[in-house]
Amino acid sequence: MSDDPGPEPADEPFHDHDVERLVADIDLDPFLGRRHDPLAEPLDEPAEVGAQAPPLLALRDLIADDRFPELFARALRAADPDFRELFPRDATPVLREFVRAMTWAFETTEYADGDRSKVEEVVEFARHLGADHRKLDLAPRHHQRFGEALTHTLRHLAGRGWDDRLETTLATAYRVLSTALQQGAAAGEGPARVGATVVEVLRPTRDVVVVRLISDVMVDYHPGQYLSVLTPYSPGVWRRLSPSIPANPAGQIEFHIRDVPGGALSGSLVRGVGVGDRWVLARPLGLLEVDRSEPFRDVLMIGGGTGIAPLRCLLLDMMRHGQNPRVHLFYGARFPGDLYDLPTLVDLAATAPWLTIQPVAEEDEDPWWAGPRQELPRTLHRRQTGTLVEAVTQWGSWADRQVIVSGSPEMLRATVRGLVAAGTPRENISFDRP
Template identity: 85%
Template sequence: MVRIPGENADDALSRTTDDFSRPSDVERLVSDIDLSPYLDRADDPVEAPLPDPVPVSTATPPLLALRDLVTDPRFTDLFARALREADPDFRELFPRDASGVLGEFVRAMSWALETVENARGDEAEVAQVVEFARHLGADHRKLELSTRHHQRFGEALTSTLRHLAGPGWDDRLSTTLGTVYRVLTTALREGAAAGHGPARVGATVVEVLRPTRDVVVVRLISDVMVDYHPGQHLSVLTPYTPGVWRRFSPAMPANPAGQIEFHVRDVPGGALSGSLVRGVGVGDRWVLARPLGLLEVDRTEPVRDVLMIAGGTGIAPLRCLLMDMMRHGANPRVHLFYGARHPGDLYDLPTLVDLAATAPWLTIQPVSEEDTDPWWAGARQELPRTLHRRQTGTLVDVVTGWGSWADRQVLLAGSPEMLRATVRGMVAVGTPRENISFDRP
C-alpha cells in the first residue's frame, strides 16, 4: 500500500479499499470490447432458446408470419448480434448502435411482406416492391456490397427469425423467406449494377465556418466532380461517427472544380450532427455518394411564379436552386421566406441579399419566432437590411398571413416538424396540396 504524504494510515486504507472496488481503466477498456466473435457460439445467448418465442400459427399466411417475426421488439438486437458474427465487414458497414439502421430495415421489410401478401398475385403490386428494392440497391451501391455480403446477411436474417419463432419455425417459413430474399437481393443487385460513375467519391474539408453556436458551414473539394442536380441531396460518410451515413443538401450547384458546401445544424440527440458540428476541421476526409431526391423549379408552360419556404439549414437546397437560376436569362418571380428561431440564426441572409442584388425576380422575407437573440447566443454578425423588414412569428403563420399562394409552385425545405406544420397550414388556407413540393434528406 502506497501512502500519500500527509495522510494517515486509516485514510490510506480507505482509499486503497475504494480503489480496489472501482474498475480500473484497463477493466473499463476490456468491458467495451465486443469479444463475441472469438467466443464459443454454444455459449452465446443468441443461440439459447427463447423462453417466450413469437407464436406462429399454421393458419397465418407465411408472409404475414414472417412480418410478425421481423416486427417483434427483440428482432433488432438479436439481428445486430447475428450480423456482427456473420461477417467482420458488417462491423464497419453498420454503426456501433445499429438500432436506427435496422429499424429502417424492419419498416421496409414489413411493408414488402404485407404488400406482396395483399397483392393476391397482382403483378403490378408485386412490381412495386421489386422496383423499391432496385432503388434501394442503387442507394446501397455506396456500400460496395459483394455476393458474399448478401449471402451472409441472408444467413443472419434466417437464423434470427428461426430463433424468434422457436418450435414454430417450419419448412414453409424457411422456403417463403428464401424466395422473398432471393427476389429482393436480385433486385438490389440490379439497382446497384445500373449505376454510373464511381460508387463513392472522396472529398477534403478546405474551410469551416461557424456562423452560429449550433450551425457549421463545411466547404469541401471532391477528388472528382460529383454531378448532382440543384435541390438534390448526397449521401455522406464522415469520420466523426463511423458507419453512419447521412443525407446533406449542397448549398451550391455542382461545378468542375469539385467545390461543395454543406450546412449542418447540431440536432439534440442526433447520431451524427453533434459530433460533426463540434469536431469537423480543415483537412478531414469525407466520402460522398449517389445524389438522391429531386426538388426543382418547374419551367413547363405556363410557367408559374415560385414560393420558397426555408427553415434553418433548409436554406441550403433552396439557395442552391437560386444560384442555378442565376444562370438563366429569364426566371419566374421567386418569393423566399427564410425563417429561424432567433434573428441571429438567419446566418445565410447576407448571401441571399447578395443574390437578390443582381436578381430583380427574387424577393426575400426574413422571419424569426423571437424578436431578439438570447444572451447565451454570444456575439453574432449584423444582419443586412432587406427590402421587406423581418417579421416575427412561425413560418407557417407568417406565410399563410399573406394568403393562400394558390397560384404558385411551392418549394419547402427544413426539419420534418417544420415541413408537417407548413404543409398542414397551407392546405388549410387553400393551397392545393399538389402545388407543394419538398424533400426530406
C-alpha cells in the same frame, strides 16, 4: 506477511469493475478467430405468431417486434466481420429504417392481390436502394450472410411458432429483394464513392457549421439533390447532406450542418470538423427541382434552418438563366440570429428582380446565451414573428404556385399539413424526406 492492506481503492488507477467493464465492451471474437451464436439461448417470451395469418404478414409482425433491431444487430456482427465496419456501433437507428422498409414491402406484396404493378413497385424500390448501396461495396457474400442472419433472427424470435411456410416465404421474398438490390448496384455508372477534403470551416452561429470541401473528382449532382456523406467523426454513419452550391468542374461543395441534440453524427461533426479532414461522398439522390416548363409557374420556397441549403442551390442555378419564374422565399428559424444565411440571400435578391425574401423567426429576440451574432441586413419585407407555416398561410393558399419545402422532419410535417389545410393542392408541394 505484511499487515498493510495496500492502497485505498480510490488511489488505484483502475478499479476491478472498471477493468471488467472495459474488457466486456471490447468484441474480441474477430481477434481470437472464433465464431459463436449470440442467439443460442431461446427467448423467455417468444413473439406470438398467428397460425392463421398469411406468411408475409406473420413475417411483418415478427420484424416489427421491439426486440428485433438489437437481436438482428448481434446476429449480423456474428455473421460476417465486415458487418462490424459497415454498420455503426449503435446500428439500431439504421435497422429501424430497415424494419420500416421491410414492413412496407411485405404489406404491399400481400395486399397486391394479383396486381403485378404493385409487386413491381416493391422490386423497383429495391433496385433504387441497391443503387444507393453501391457506396457500401457489397459482395454477393454479404447479401447471403445478411439473409442468413435475418432468417436466424426471425426464427429465434418466433421460437416454436416458426414453421416451414415462414421459412419458405422468407427465403423467396429475400431472394427477390436481394436480386433486385444487386441489379440496382450493378446498373450504376461512375464512381460509387468519391473522396473530398475539407478546405474551410465557418461557424455562423453557436450550433451551425458551414463546411466547404473540394472533391477528388467532380460530383455531378442536380441542384436540390442531396449526397450520402461518410465522415471520420462517427464511423459507419452515413448522413444525407444537401449541397448549398451547384456542382462545378472545380469540385467545390458546401454543406450546412446543424448540431441536432441526440443526433448520431451532427454533434461530433459540428464540434470536431477541421480543415484537412477527409470525407467520402456517394451517389446524389433527391427530387427537389424548379419546373421551368413554359409558361412559367411562379414558385413558393419555404426553408427552415439549414434546410435553406438546397433552396439556395436552386436559386444559384436559376441565376444562370435570363428568364425565371417569380420566386417568393420564406426563410425561417427559431431566433432572429439563427437566420445565418440571410446576407447571402439578400445579395442574390439584389441582382434577381424575380426573387423576394421574407425572413421569419419564432421569437422576437435572441436569448442571452446565444452569444454575439452578425448584424442581419434589411430586406424588402420586414421580418415576421411566428412559425413558418403561420407566416406562409396568412397570405392565402398559394394554390397557383409550385411549392418547395425544405427543413427538419417536424417542420416539414407542420408546413405541408398547414398548406394543404389552407387550400394548397398536395400535388403542388414537393419535399425530400430526411
